[in-house]
Amino acid sequence: MTSPTDHPDLIVRGARIIDGSGAPSFVADLAVADDRIVALGDLAALKGAREIDAAGRALAPGFIDVHTHDDRALLSDPAMACKASQGVTTVVTGNCGISLAPLGRDRPMPPPLDLIAAGPDSFFPDFGAYLDALDRDPPAVNAVCQAGHATLRAGVMDRFDRPATETEIAVMREHLEAALDAGAVGLSTGLFYRPANAAPTEEVVALVRAVAAAGGIHSTHMRDEADHVTESLDETFRIGREGGVPVVISHHKVTNAPNHGRTRETLPMIDHARETQPVALDVYPYPAGSTILNPDRLAGAARVVVTWSKARPDVAGRDLADIAAEMGCGLEDAAARLQPAGAIYFAMDEDDVRRVLAWRYAMIGSDGLPHDSHPHPRLWGTFPRVLGHYARDLGLFSLEDAVRKMTGLPAAQFGLTDRGTIRPGAYADLVLFDPDTVIDRADWDHPTLPADGVDLVMVNGRAVWEAGAATGARPGRALRLQSLGPKGGVV
Template identity: 50%
Template sequence: MHYDVILRHGELIDGTGAARYSADLGVLGERIAAIGDLSRDTSNTVIDAQGQIVAPGFIDSHTHDDAFVLSVPSVEPKVCQGVTTVIAGNCGISLAPLCADREVPQPLDLLGAWQLFRFPSFAAYLDALDAAPAAVNTVALVGHSTLRVRHMADLQRAANAQEIAAMAADVRESMAAGAYGVSSGTFYPPAAAATLQELIDVCAPLRETGGVFATHLRDETTHIMDSLEEAFEIGRALNVRVVLSHHKVAGKENHGRSVQTLARIDAQRAQQRLCLDCHPYPATSTMLRADRIRQSSRVMLAWSKPHPEFAGRDFHELLSMFNDSIDSAIEALSPAGAIYFVMDESDVERIFQHEMTMVGSDGLPNDTRPHPRLWGTFPRVLGEFSRTRRLFPLEAAVHKMTGLTAEQFGIEERGRLVVGNYADLVVFDPERVIDRATFAEPTLRPEGIEHVFVNGRAVLTNTRLTGARPGRALRRSHMRHIGKANSPALYTSHAHA
């Protein structure tokens, strides 16, 4: 048999959590064509993967790459980590559907300049990705905050019946176009006034289409338990899986409460479908906000539109310039974003070890001085969390980045090394793989990620970008799931973590 690519002598970790095994892997066209002893077969390209791990391409379960995949289609920060699919549209913020004619309210601007919001429908956004492919595949959610900005002149109140109907119609159109679900971010000003009932009513089409409800909880600090209950209630009302975005317990007074939140999540999993994502750092990053500043042990400015020269500076070192007033500083620096050291490392480790925790970078590619998670998340989990700290075996780490995420989001024919699946592949050195990005130098590339293939084509060869852009806008084929929405088995994780 003649293949386009053969990866020889590698140790295969298949994405299910099962133990690694030695085998060759053959690629023909876009697909994995064979796994086994291919020593007698020929190929256009042969890669000797001796001493290397061959795994499914990593799926970044939580990104804000909606515009990045269009504006910087090489998507280098993700490709160099082994990421082959990004899940965009999180935290209630999606690029579509919205045609902006002026500055968009924070945090929508985390996606980029307001001129990028130019898609009258979700279908138009996915079509734009097809017309100008990126190096990675894109799975997209539709953001509730984006819908509010599209349909509401006054964001400081709950939506009325007419506005809810308009937003629900957009959800229906988005799901028909191929969205994988809806995200919310009631933590943020554009959606803070939204009620529980508004969220249920806007997302009502999910009852028929299926999909996920991914949520940045209303409060990840003192009232986190109440916020979890709200998310659970929305999921039950819609009969869909709830994804708890970047699960954390923030603020010094809440450190250690992941014991409580994870126990509550586990108890509720008996009643409904739940999962979560996390990144491997004790700091988070978002728009500049007074509450986050007061909850943090340290704050670094990531960007400031009026004062770009302050990016990377410690926020509290700047206070003397603004009469030592946090509010005055925010007013002078905004719109702006910051990195907040707001979590405890032991909580991060505990959350990461949970069997339903997926890996999501939550990186912000437009920040002047981004959080290092943008460039380091996946190698950090493999090298620091698995190899050095021994929080879980390498097979479990890969499962959290691949098969688990594909199962939870309903991404078909990806996330596992199976003959017939798309050839999204990563080859990495298990002894060398590590992140190099730091808070001081946040854009350093990781080490140990050797080769990356997307839809059968090399996007990284011997650690170098190839320039190929074989990525796709993935569309959820929801029709085959209608009538099965009540079947947890359809999405059940077979984790061995």
């Protein structure tokens, strides 16, 4: 009787293995059969159906993008080149309180739901229908999907400038429990945004208790990342503590010039909270963020670039200051005239970015917006930028630690059993890259350029990116809550 090890589909020979744990790398061969790694070590006695000489290359677990807004892109652009080209093999969706389910198509679609939805037809009335759509028409990458708090509110409330009533909370909880039963991994909130910022802490706690009961996880775009960032952290810790659920702080940062440097306060606060409860965070490697264009948010940014505008599609990619000068009005008036619209805000400090990236338990998340006309370059460049710029060129951390932040750590945090690691038996989610040349090419002017130095990306044992192009293979899977392990772990 033969085993998969006897006749592997692929052997990668002589690669520098970076296994996702943060341990020192080592040179070895690796064999893949079907969707699993079946052997690791000196495999000179084996012959694969395909063999790759990987001398001088690093082989790592596929990267896990823990903060995405790829909910619709998984269906509308299933090749997912923006992520596969970086080495990403799994995306976590439904962040910042916005998801495509559960929401009836007759319900309102307030911003920022328009960041992921083309219109009412983009939504699914129940979460199972959304996950089933991913099963029927699979993308190139795996997906771990959260239900969004703003989406739940939009499904039951007549307006958003008030707390939900007890009856509305009960209905939202029913919808959330159904989503969890269908496979949603947890609940995200975007308390910063208008559809949710009138929600009191107690409303969120009531909902995350359902998440805790199902063994899920909670992520949050906190209520404030500027002057009141420490108060927002305290609220986040309280939600996790009273709700009994692991918490992920989304895209941790401090914004606006008066707050630059305050990560010296926030990171010790998170360390202290971690002594008694599971708290993690994700971060993107840029000193600018991107979201909807808000006329009330302009004062704190040194520069604002329009990423899309339904009123003026022609201005995508241009500075708001230049647009306002052409219009002969102020920045706020120009922003109002462009609505609905999106923007990049240059409101962060590079030293804060580096401090958060280097924090021991920081995960990497792109927070890219795939439907923007002129997106933030993080959509295409996040992971190679961490590897090439911050690890190799600046030496902020080792290459092994950079890979851990993208693989083993997020896999432990989200319970992704047999992913985020290189060992026999693990899924063959793999990225082969050149550690000497890997780098992001996407920039502010050309934000959709694929990275250099990424040779091969495999998802569940099949190549999805090779020789600088998508292969057309779509082996990605919707990873449901019931298939995952415990949440809130670390490596």
